[in-house]
Amino acid sequence: MRDDPVVIALVRHARDGDESAWDSIVDRYAPLVWAICRRFQLSQADAADVGQEVWLRLVEHLPILREPAALPGWIATTTRRECLRVARVNTRDLGTTSSADPEAAAGDWELGVEQEVLTAERNAALRDAMARLPMRCQQLLTMLIVVPPVAYAEISTRMNIAIGSIGPSRSRCLDRLRHDPDLAAFLKRDTQASRMG
Amino acid sequence: MTENWWTDDDRLALALSEAVQAADDVPREFIAAGKAAFTWHTIDAELAALTYDSAIDHGQALVDLRSEPAQLRLLTFASLSVTIELEIADDSVLGQVVPPQRGDIEARDATTVLAAAVADEAGCFVLRPRPPGPFRLLVQFEGQTSVLTGWITV
Numbered sequence: 001m002r003d004d005p006v007v008i009a010l011v012r013h014a015r016d017g018d019e020s021a022w023d024s025i026v027d028r029y030a031p032l033v034w035a036i037c038r039r040f041q042l043s044q045a046d047a048a049d050v051g052q053e054v055w056l057r058l059v060e061h062l063p064i065l066r067e068p069a070a071l072p073g074w075i076a077t078t079t080r081r082e083c084l085r086v087a088r089v090n091t092r093d094l095g096t097t098s099s100a101d102p103e104a105a106a107g108d109w110e111l112g113v114e115q116e117v118l119t120a121e122r123n124a125a126l127r128d129a130m131a132r133l134p135m136r137c138q139q140l141l142t143m144l145i146v147v148p149p150v151a152y153a154e155i156s157t158r159m160n161i162a163i164g165s166i167g168p169s170r171s172r173c174l175d176r177l178r179h180d181p182d183l184a185a186f187l188k189r190d191t192q193a194s195r196m197g
Numbered sequence: 198m199t200e201n202w203w204t205d206d207d208r209l210a211l212a213l214s215e216a217v218q219a220a221d222d223v224p225r226e227f228i229a230a231g232k233a234a235f236t237w238h239t240i241d242a243e244l245a246a247l248t249y250d251s252a253i254d255h256g257q258a259l260v261d262l263r264s265e266p267a268q269l270r271l272l273t274f275a276s277l278s279v280t281i282e283l284e285i286a287d288d289s290v291l292g293q294v295v296p297p298q299r300g301d302i303e304a305r306d307a308t309t310v311l312a313a314a315v316a317d318e319a320g321c322f323v324l325r326p327r328p329p330g331p332f333r334l335l336v337q338f339e340g341q342t343s344v345l346t347g348w349i350t351v
Contacts, residue, residue: 022232056307127217177213
């Protein structure tokens with residue numbers, strides 16, 4: 001179990017009624033809930049139902065969540081259970097002709113459960129660190145990491161920098177990112193956890 | 198592996214790209230609904246869990262009887278102090294609180310009250326029309342206690 005201080009603080013503040021802490025929890029883990037819904041191949045409407053149920057359960061569960069650091073795992077487990085419920089209702093409504101077998105999808109997902117949670121935590125840590133970079137670094141990196149990336153000539157015009165300095169700037173910004181204290185601490189825990197696991 | 202992935206610029210940039218993409222993939226309304234759920238934290242109610250659902254317990258029978266008209270779905274929710282029995286019809290929700298008592302009933306989604314009714318001294322109430330989407334019932338008894346059911350998807 002890794003004790004992410006960011007998550008622990010968010011849970012504590014949300015528990016005390018801090019709405020912005022709750023918003024941060026949702027921003028942070030909505031991609032996890034969404035990714036699991038996609039894994040179960042739920043429609044957008046069904047995914048919305050699952051999401052609503054997961055967040056409402058979490059609101060109820062917050063005061064009694066004994067291990068705030070276990071939040072991502074709790075969210076993943078609850079989402080999976082809700083996805084199964086919705087998938088079962090759909091199968092029932094369609095009779096038995098549905099080709100998708102929710103139990104098989106769940107079994108398949110079981111293998112990836114830990115990975116999905118780890119990826120979500122890593123993504124959140126990366127996004128948080130990115131948001132703490134200087135604005136110009138954020139702008140530059142955003143243009144370079146979108147798919148497809150913005151052309152160097154275009155970046156040069158938009159940011160008013162020479163094409164030749166885009167590469168070195170990218171390198172500097174990435175270096176700042178990896179030396180962000182929170183991200184560095186996260187990566188260190190992440191590495192230790194995977195070595196132990 | 199002697200080197201960590203994040204020490205390499207290209208791998209770090211790729212991970213960052215995936216992280217941003219994963220967040221961008223989530224529909225905005227999906228996130229908004231999650232944030233709106235926080236309003237529930239102020240509602241101090243005892244939770245009533247689903248203990249019976251005719252659609253699940255007799256799922257196969259329901260499929261077989263699909264052509265029969267006027268099917269009723271029966272649900273039971275139970276908390277420590279009360280049981281709430283529901284009959285979900287096409288146009289209404291009939292309910293009874295056991296043990297019988299008066300109370301105010303609200304059908305709510307994440308943010309709004311969809312329908313309201315009053316339970317009489319026999320604990321009976323009718324919600325009409327039936328809320329279209331997922332909802333849960335908040336029952337406020339005269340003695341101040343409140344009970345909140347799990348979600349009902351019709």
